[in-house]
Amino acid sequence: MAAPCSRMIVGRPWWHFIIPTVSKTGPNQIWFRKLSNAVQTRSQSDRVASPWTLHGAVCLQRLPVISQERNPIEGQFAELLHRMELERSLLSEHEQRLLEDKERMARKQAEDYDSDEEAEYGDQETITAQDQEDAWEQKRKQFQLAQRFRDLDGDQQSVQRCLGDSLVLLAQQSLGPGKVWLLPQVPWQPGETLRQTAERALSSLPEADFKATFLGNAPCGVYQYKLPKSVRTESCQGSKVFFFKALLSGRPSTSQNGPFLWVRKSELPDYLKPAYLEKVNRFILDL
């Protein structure tokens, strides 16, 4: 399922996806190249002139821990494949042993049985393949596997819910008048890259210590919004939020009670605003 997909991405170096941006912006490209020497001074003036404040946000995902349930068609096909493979295969050694044991038992029970004709096996006669199978079955029953389904599916604060799906972290932060559910974000401070801003956003969450691996220095999405007219000023018309992807690594500590949730992609519309959701849905993959 993922094989053709991964061939698409892994086969090409990652910067192949970045380079087209440089070629597509025509006149801008030349303009920027001329002033590339004075990047720092230019960036300073650029920042002052721009009316947008920058925010860095983190899209922390917990990837699935167990495989998903099979669809009906997937179940049927898996069963069919299993049967076809069995039909086309050769007998294994264990099966050959089973057949031989059966024949030997049949011969023993026959009326004209002469034990002297049988070759001397010694101890091998006492342990048949069937006995071994039974012993193995017993041993397997003694081992308890962990449950696939747990009752935590309803608890949206627990990171152990819905082990078969990938979950996204949502935090409740106060933007303007009221509290809003969104991906954890923090305003950008001069002197740091946006990725460092995103890392700060993750670490500054109250009562949360998540170990995450950030996937690269480039943002995966952007959302810009204008402040309401009452708050708008000359220098600050709105803000742009740059999202960075991160994967949760390691086992998180069990007790986490803070104002955040772990939700699946299908549950995102319950919490996020429509315009925000539209932008965020594009880079959150539920594959």
Place this chain on the structure above:
Amino acid sequence: MSLALSRTLCRIFSRQTTAPSSFGIGGDFPVRQGPWFASVLTLKTSAPLRAEPKKKKKVDPRREQMVRERLRKKLKKLEKVPPELIPIEDFVTSAKCMDDTRVRSAPQLSFEESERRALLLKEWSRYKQTQHRAEMEAVRVAVETQREALEELRLESEELYQAALMPDPLLFPFNRQGPSYTPPKDQYEPPEGKYNNITKIYTQ
């Protein structure tokens, strides 16, 4: 010829000195206890001296060199043989599989069963095609979103844009455990065991 000459010389000298030889047989016999013992006054013409002269002094080293060169050439010819190829175990059908007793009796499929199988395979290919298309579309949209984000960043600040384009050296090698059928158990102690590795290692 030189041997004959040396012998006549010996005889001449021995005739003149018959008297002092006390253990001689007597008479006009040349006193010689065999070719190896000549009397004191004779020339030291012992057998090794009288044998073929050592004229091989020039030819000998050359001959030895020739012998050594021939050996070296033979060695090179032997070494030119290409090394034996290491057999790939997967490509070699083991003798166990060719055994006739292992053949499973193939069951006869009814017409309905074979029809059902063919239809299921076709439906599966259709299902997989829609799934693949959805995946490709999702990836394309994600890449497009990233491109737009970088454009916006560039409009904002060139410095941050350049920082975003930098590759992350700490990201690779990236390892992650994939999903399993059952979740991992907390505080599970796997049983201790020992194993002997019997893989065949070939050296060239």
